[in-house]
Amino acid sequence: MPEKVHFKFDDDNKAASKLEVSRGVSSPSSRHTVANGAGPTNGVKRLRDGKPKTDLGLLAIKDGNTGVKARVASNASGNSGKGTPRQAISNAESRLAETKAPKNQKFLARSPPNGARNVLRARGDGIKKSGQDKSIPSGHRSTAAQLQKARESLPIWSKRLDIRFALRVNDILLINGETGSGKSTQVPQYLYKEPWCTRQKVKVDSGNGKSEELPVGGMIAITQPRRVAAITLAHRVAREMGSQLQKGSSSGEVGYSVRFESIVPPGTKIKFVTEGMLLQEMLHDPNLRRYSAVIVDEIHERSVDVDLITGFLRTIVHGDKAGRGGIPLKVVVMSATLDLGGIEAFFAKPETLPRYQPGTNHGKILLRHMPGYEFRASSSKSSRRTSKDSYSSWEGLNEHELGKKKNGVAIEYVQGREYEVEIFYKTHPQPDYMHSMLEKILHLHVQEPLPGDILAFLTGQDEIETLQAELESHAAKLIKTVPKMKVMPLYGALSAQAQQDVFEKIKEPFTRKIVLATNIAETSVTVSGVRFVVDCGKSKVKQYRARLGMESLLAKPISRVSAIQRAGRAGREAKGKCFRLYTESDYLNLDQDELPEILRCDVVEAVLKMKARGIEDVLAFPLMDSPKTAAMEKALIQLHMMGALDDSGGLTDAGRKMAQYPLPAALGRVLVAAAEVSSDVLIDIIDIISSLTTDSEVFLQPKSEEDQGVIEEARGDIYGPQGIAGRGGDIITLLTTMQRYASEKSDRVEWCRKRLISVRAMKMAMQIRKQLRQLCGQQKLLEDLPPPDPLPFEPVAPERAEVLLKAFLKAFAIKTALLGPDGSYVTTQGRNPITIHPSSVLYGQEKFEAIMFLDHVFTAKSYAKKVSPVQAAWIEQAFGS
Template sequence: MPPKAHMKFGDGATAAPSSTDKSTTAGKQNPFSNTYGFKTSSRSSQSNGGKKRARDCSPKISGKGEAQEGLKPESSIAKKQRINGPDSGFSLQKPARVLPNGVMGKTIKGTNHSKAILPNQKAIHRAAEDLKKARAELPIARSKMDIRQKLRRNDVLLLNGETGSGKSTQTPQFLYTEPWCKKQLIKIQNKDGRAEEVAVGGVIAITQPRRVAAITLAQRVAREMGCTLDRSTKQGEVGYAVRFDTVVPRGMKIKFLTEGMLLQEMLNDPYLRQYSAVIVDEIHERSMDVDLISGFLRLLIHGDKRGRGGVPLKVIIMSATLDLGGLKTFFAKPETKPDYEPGKNHDVFRKEAIKSSKKSKEDILSDGKAPARFGKLKGPLANETKSLPPKVELPEESSSEDDEGVAKNGVAYIHVKGRQYTVKTYYDEKPTPDYLDNMLKTVFQLHVAEPLPGDFLCFLTGQDEIETLKIQIEEWALKLNPKLPKIKVMPLYGSLSPDAQQAAFDKVKERYTRKIVLATNIAETSVTVSGVHVVIDCGKSKVKQYRPRLGMESLLNRPISLVSAIQRQGRAGREISGKCVKLYTKEAEEKMEHDEKPEIMRSDVIEAVLKMKARGVDDVLNFPLMDRPDIVAMEKALLQLHVMDAIDDNGILTDAGKKMASYPLPAAYGRVIVEAAKNDCLVEAIDVIACITSDSEIFLQPKSEEDRLEVEEHRKLINHPKGDILTYLTTLRKYVQEEQQNRLDWCKQHMISSRAMKMAVMIRRQLHQTCKSQKILKELPPSDPQPFKEPLPTQEDTLLKTFVKAFVSKTALMGGDGLYVTTLGRNPVYIHPSSVLYGRKLEAVLFLEHVFTMKSYGKKVSAVQANWIEGALLGNRDCEKEPGES
């Protein structure tokens, strides 16, 4: 590996063996010593502020018992004042029986769950007690009283907490015992005009942008509250819900869920009666679902509360990088902002945030003090930040609260100051074109220099880069001096199975081993990757850009935003003072956009439009979104839904559209299920959809020409001459015909992802249950394993016609020049090399994905007939007749 000329760590940097291995490594023994000039020696554990550290570097707290969560015991006099006085303080009080609209309500008494504590429960409770000390040290613990007080007097709270402050785990725990967070029986008027008693409230929902964050945070909060959380959990205070995986125990008070799952719940419960509060975490990521959630919450806050029996819904918006101006205005009472029109937050208010960030950006990114345990780094990389003035805050509105603490615009605000640990920042001296090679060299520079314990978190753009770098690191690790720490490389990206993702978050179990996590931006927010003290940031991410006129998505590597840079850097300071090495220059960072363009402004909005329609929004163009998509994108989405028969000529949702919205699937796949139920091919369609919507690609791509030839030989009996849809069907059915113990070997032989197949089987089972409950599937298919049965040619055609009905906008015909041209738009498209039809010349093709990399590609391609496309477009059944038929 050639030397890295413009980066250098040195000056006697050390690598510390574990406490049981005091052997030293001489500079001549180190294979990297001539390249980087490292000398290694034994190094004892460092102290931090006089507190002894355990092996995992968590501070060992001394001293006698502290009051629970930092609260002093309440005296009897204070108790009387609390109960009888006008201000209840911060302790619990009986909830008011008279609701804001004058409706009388009563609190439902909870079940007393106290019972004999079993031995394993004792261990759980002991672990929770141990975590209390660490929780009390989190910066947000100092704001506990303020958060409670603000939400007693206001319905909306913006919580700006710096990365690592503990807001995601602690905020729901502060609130679930509040008086307003009790389940109540309320009398409301139903659709028939009759009085009906319903339960409102009792649970706090907290949304996360990614499933791994929702599950990991739920498990952490469960441990802190002394309860278990797994699929066998029947009773507990914490639960979670992600796509195709839900754990909702009895007595649940806190529920972590993905943004998409909360939107799905709004179908059956548009007033969110189950919840007393909704916490929207990491709102700065501005996913499409979070924008929709914000719009619906705004309507619930300021609209008619009769659907909730007059009980207000508390809304907490959280992020480490809030756009205060835009969010305050969006959620403010409409009468306080009469000139405000939703739809332009990103353009109108980002200037204010940028102006403030320029004043405080360097202070956000570093505190200017290098942690003592790392020693001093020299060389071009070590652009150390000077001491800076205090962080500049956005100016508060004058007299924004009255004497009672009620915000005049209805939106309270709290900034949780301080990070638990400091992070030192280092930049590249000059730009490098190959950041992957730069990452590899930096990993080994730091590995031989940094003492243990101390794991690395490396940010890359996607799965391909992660797998490539993983192989390279493992190859070079074999050449290291055996006295240096061992290396364990852990990938972390969205398409990994939940178990594989969780493995990256767990502490490394092997002795004298450093964990190196290679992650996409899935590790950017909320969750703590245990043991990480060093972050290496490539400064890039893959950004999806939709072109509505072409109906095509581009997925390109682009520089990250300043907000993402802050979030990535913050991963290094979650458990101990750390450092962040940025593989880009300081000048490049200064040119970064303040934040990413919201997803809803750069994506196909067909899913958003369908979700709005399904939740009763007829005029989607005037729905209160923080940022409104381009009008062309909205019109394109409405046209696609009309072609799929999801909406009628008047834009009203059809029965088919309602069913489509009820599935936790993209709109087009929901349409496939609806059409397949009519065409008697539902079981086959579910098998295909289960494979396609699995978290990762089913078919692994060969790395060499030899692998390719071997794979082609093994996949001869799987690949279908009519294309990828029927290939997916064959693959799943051949997989499930195998006995459980043989399936892994079968996947290895055919170079198929066993993780993806397990997920596909789980999705298949869930869709079977959903269709059975909707009575479109008469009975569940027999359990596996089942012998493989080849479908008849007529059945194959019926299945392909079903997909054409849903994906008619993604079809192409063979042109006179031998190139495929899309049916709508007449744009050229090529079959992607990953398709089994690559290189084939056919009358017409259907592709399920349309992407642009080097050129316009159709992926997941199948052979169809031109008259099927014509029939789907015109809705004329005569067009589906075979040529020559009368």
């Protein structure tokens, strides 16, 4: 079922203007139509035929009854191809039914003929018809049976045999599954009952010349870039499989693990994880012995963690498998908007592509299959493939190198749903996209009939909250004949439950859901009911400035990959429309894909993870895109200054401990430093770190100067009688807030409301606090866990504040500034001017001889956030140690 994306253009301004809000302002859009299958210009999507790449020595056979394609070994593969194709099918069927997964070696290639289709299905394509697990409640089984028809209607269903067979022959599978194809939920279900996905006891080299018998495999990990996607997908797959997924479950086949939250029942076969959590597992088990396969989903987002994961997986697949007892690890890489040529070259057997060098993939991937793409050769010497049936586009590698050699990589293309999405552009650039967004949403709500919810993409929480207030104000004035309006925000700082509510179908009658989201809604999970998408064309991007040692967070134009992903949200469940608040020419001038995060961020976390994983030469580690040498060297210097690396570049004991915490490297160092002092100091540091690592700010900002005065007075019990300066700035203020909240015996919600403190942030901080305390207890850093709350509040003495700030200086000595003669602050590293951010409790207060800041951002100018006063002598001491 191909996904049709129609670009509709029309020069009739009168017709187009009818689609705009008619409140005295005309904002005509351009609209144009192009048929499927046309040439590659003028924004046309070329549809792939969906046929699998024919493997060398294999013959594609089509089942006349079901239309399912099956592959049969030809006579190049021994006696399996003798006689007629039907005889070959029969022979292959009997061999497949009799074969079991051999221990300690890769499962031999077996073909799934039409007769063997039932054998494959019995291994896990559908819901069991008999002999069901009685431990699973009947309600779960009933839900799974109801969802089975929906599973069979997904485009990827017809590819299930090809996907399973591909991984019997190869260790690497790349899936280009278009939006709505079902790849995120279905692929793990197709694989978890495969013969190679069983737990096996094998002899594993322990590294000292001895071997021990250990279990290997039996579980599939699926990585997601965001925790909301991991949790939501896990619950969906659990329902489809009739499996329990809740805290305290005695058994279940589906689980998930995200930062500070994990539900992995005994017997879990499919485990959804965030990328960071899989990296955390790699620190304890570099060979990933628990897993038979790892599925890397949404790889096109190219976070730092996913780049590290692919590098480690490449090493496991092509390296010595002694750590896994000789059992190969299967790897599946999936994306909806990425030509997989460069990734194929990265994962191919090195001996088949001797000219390929990892580290320079970005900018060499050709997105021919995407609508609106126009290839612009970067140089006349480019040798990228451009043939219509080409499946790989890596620059400089010819068809023989990529298509004829057995490089160990299989590729499958899965077309999306057959739902049309109409794309509308503005005819003129919009000076204020927020105003255009408001008009477009109101117009759609008034003019478009139900059902049909609206998904609007904005850059951040501030814009979402502003637009939400305006929409809710208009909603109160709607007449009764117009549907009610339910406005729901969706951004990373929301609670898990609030995020989950957005994905559910709306229950109120005669009501339209309007979701205001950041790019968190671009991928993986379908927001139920959406038929209309409004895209502002921008997103906030972090950019690390290595020379200044700070990050900037600015709204920038998105890439075409993101624009296509956003438009695809409108066609997940039915025909839809996407309104882009920018012109078609602006779209065609967008970069084809995002700059990988590893090329635009501080890589100190990545370097620490590589070191902890046993990578000695981090500069030579194979990444799809390698950061500049200067950025890597600066990260090594920072880790050495923190005490994480010794003089020879090896990991110290402190560095090993830092890597074990699910925290940024600097905060991990603070935790280690506190443990070296005393348990009491460690408990206080855990409280501070818990407040710092929530998804949103603890202190909400007043909306007016009048409110500011009221809030200052209400927070008097937090700031203390000695004033802000005596309390140690933002760090000690956060500690006091945490301890005051924990000691509250009556109504914590009301306590937060009076002081304009985020209830959600405090609840999350308490959860993180509990997890960190347990982790420190397991590592013997805490002899005894503190007694349960509430405990009497005790103010932080100045002596204790000094000890805590010195612990933070162990990691943040490079983020300090000295007071200059003119009364401004100048950073100790780089001698650059810096200003205290208005959100800090030290803003507008007296000047100090030196300050320490935990965050350094650039918006209108260079700002220091999370600021505390320190002494210059402490900084010298920290650098000296």
